[in-house]
Amino acid sequence: MKLRSAITVCAVPQAKSGPFVFHGASQADFSANLHLAKDIGFDAVELFLPDAKQISASETKNQLEKLSLGLAAVGSGAGWVVHQLSLTAKENADRTKAIDFVKSLIDWAGPWSAPTIIGSMQGRVGADEERAEVLKRLGDSLSQINEYASARYSSQVLYEPLNRYETNLFTRIGEAAKWLESQSLSNVLILADLFHMNIEEINLATAIEECKFSGKNWIGHVHWADSNRRAMGMGHTDTAPIAAALKSIGYCGYLSGEVFPTPDSLSAARQTFLSIQSAF
Ligand code: LER
Numbered sequence: 001m002k003l004r005s006a007i008t009v010c011a012v013p014q015a016k017s018g019p020f021v022f023h024g025a026s027q028a029d030f031s032a033n034l035h036l037a038k039d040i041g042f043d044a045v046e047l048f049l050p051d052a053k054q055i056s057a058s059e060t061k062n063q064l065e066k067l068s069l070g071l072a073a074v075g076s077g078a079g080w081v082v083h084q085l086s087l088t089a090k091e092n093a094d095r096t097k098a099i100d101f102v103k104s105l106i107d108w109a110g111p112w113s114a115p116t117i118i119g120s121m122q123g124r125v126g127a128d129e130e131r132a133e134v135l136k137r138l139g140d141s142l143s144q145i146n147e148y149a150s151a152r153y154s155s156q157v158l159y160e161p162l163n164r165y166e167t168n169l170f171t172r173i174g175e176a177a178k179w180l181e182s183q184s185l186s187n188v189l190i191l192a193d194l195f196h197m198n199i200e201e202i203n204l205a206t207a208i209e210e211c212k213f214s215g216k217n218w219i220g221h222v223h224w225a226d227s228n229r230r231a232m233g234m235g236h237t238d239t240a241p242i243a244a245a246l247k248s249i250g251y252c253g254y255l256s257g258e259v260f261p262t263p264d265s266l267s268a269a270r271q272t273f274l275s276i277q278s279a280f
């Protein structure tokens, strides 16, 4: 089966130096970026939105339908980057605000039943905190988000392990998948970001293969990034064993270019697209 390609479009001004290929916060820039994604040949876009209001869901829906572009996923990182909201905040009221922010993005993505990504909003274990306590808060928050997404839209939630400089909760995909299983979160899958994995995993292909257990593939989405977070092919990652591992676990989701726009957005997008075409 041919895996589908996606490219990241960021509409969060505070994340303009972040690892997203297309940037632009106005509705006009956003719309132009969707056209560029289509022109290059992507099947879908992955959106990094400031909140559920500033970019219109209905206008976006019309435009994506006209362009025959899918919505691969919506990132929630603005909850942390812009509003400092964390799903593991100590205070119940702060956690509720974080959960409500994620729910509003789930509503935004509802018409597509597209998954919502939990990356930087997962937070971290503070110096004065017990890991078990923080994990319990993460489990509780994910459980509420999971229920909301599956009951209203049958959509999935993607939990993303990050490298050690961004979280100390889960940095390796296999450990995170085992923990998800222990929490019985029916609709939460792992987002495997090859950039973070390059820092944390012993072997990328083996780590992917280890995400198939209990009769299930636990990977729901892939951030297709090279070792240096440039477009795949601009670093030193060997894609052949990764592609073979994804096929062997029966992965059938998106490969989404979440990389820096280096040397520029169009070159990074084209290189991402070509690398997906040649690897699969
Ligand atoms: C989000 O997908 C991610 O990978 C984080 O590193 C955000 O900065």
Ligand code: MN
Residues within 6 Å of the ligand: 119, 160, 193, 223, 258
């Ligand atoms: Mn990522």
